Amino acid sequence: MPVTNKLYFLNVTLFLGLVLATSSPALALTKDEDWLIIQGQHKFEDQTHLIIEYVRRNRDNVIAESYLDLGRFSVGKPISEHLTAYLGAAYSSFPGVTHENRLHQWLIGNWHIEKWDLKIFNRTALEERFFFQDPTTYLRLRNKIQLNFFSSYDLGLSLYDEALGYLNGHDKFPAGINENRFGIGLRANLASSQFFIFFTQATLDTIKAHTDYTWTQFLWIASF
16 A cells, blocks of 8 residues: 555544544534435446435434435546545525535545455545525535445445534634534445435534634644
8 A cells, every 4th residue: 555545544544533532522512413314326437426415404303394405416536546536516405594505625535444344435525605695605624434334245334423614614603623423324235336324413513602612623633
């Protein structure tokens, strides 16, 4: 394995341990929302990757009246053996509140540990958020670790943890990491496609609820 890939793999491992060890107690907040995420992935013969997602988010019962519905698509191409770059967009609707458009750029690293039948994915992302009737563009950084168990089988389990934060939240979001998401789900393979369904719990830190961001900024810096 080249040195750059070794360093990247070490980064993923350290980040996962750091997030799992520190995120929940440090936030000192209860679970805020339940999410249902349905995702489909397809790899074409020319190695183009397509990812389509639907997210249903609710602060109470995820099947009840929605707080947010989001659709997202991403198109990517491999840039090395273990790295794929993606560009994409999303649209979300907050019923009765507002709507939002997004653009995003992803870099996804992937590794396969054969003796454990485990695939590890790290997604580092920059996201531009555009809310209707709001002239500000909100820049958000995201880092997600996903583990696919029983990866050689057509059916398997997946876990992920993701930290999200703003470079500058202006008056809408706190600066630094303000959200952590933990998801568990099922994976199914079908020819050149994969399908996932995740149940996700999100812990949020709002600009009104919490003002001490020292730990979040440290966590964000230490993860890279």
